[in-house]
Amino acid sequence: MTAPRRTGTESSTTRAFLLDITERIMREEGYAGVSSRSVAKRAGVTPALIHYYFPTLDDLFLALFRRGAERNLERHERVLSSPQPLRELWELMTEPTRSALLTEFMALANHRKSIRDEIAEYSKRSRRQQTELLASGMAQYGPGLAEIPAPALIFLMGAVSRAFVAEDALGISDGHAEVRALVERLLAQAAPAEPAVEKP
Incomplete structure (x- = not known):
């Protein structure tokens, strides 16, 4: 043996x-x-x-992905527990280095089943975590934004961040600045009100 x-x-x-x-x-x-x-x-x-x-090379890729996945889950918990979870989550999701690395892993998953299965499991776990944490904090936002389901917001932010990376790689930037400005404006308008401070 x-x-x-x-x-x-x-x-x-x-x-x-x-x-x-x-x-x-x-x-x-x-x-x-x-x-x-x-x-x-x-x-x-x-x-x-x-x-x-x-x-094996798969062992190397899986170890790297798992390390990043655990770090991301920890960061998600921190940002979604912050006073402005939507803004913090948007900034995290559109962080260039993070988005680019995740995009590489998603491309790799098309050729390696072990990577694909790992990414799928992480994505489900991550989205559940994000949904639970964000849903608990959405009540602090004003009418309109607070009515949008947390899973829809998370999906849209993730899709936009991946589109940024994919188009940046091709040298396409048309509309990117406008989308960022639009999101910033919406986040500013929907920012949770500061708690009232009682006067002595």
Whole structure:
């Protein structure tokens, strides 16, 4: 019977460093630029070390995605518990580096089933979390915005942020500034009223 292959521990600083390098390559070159050799070269190590921590390329991609997913879920909880959850969520969703990396993973998912299944599970979990947290804070907004279902707002913001990334990659920016200005105006108009301060 063949003994299980030994791999590096998840808490290893070397493992975290290799994930940082992989993320950097994905941001700069896209997922197609990631290989055990490219990561090893950028990190200044041998490909064998990459395989020690990540036996397959799918293992490397999954580890990077899971790390980012957990960080995003933590950030969602913080921003959606803030005094202005809609504005904070919009700024998070349209953060260029975050959106670009997620778009790369979604493109990668078309070619790797393990990645596709992981992204689908994360997306469902993330949307449930966002919906629950946002729904609990929507009452503070004025008529009109507060009447829009939280799932619809989350879907629209996510769709717009992905469209920004996809069109930016093609050099298309027509309408982007206008959409951002429109959203900013709506958020400003719908901002929760500051709590009244009682005069002494």
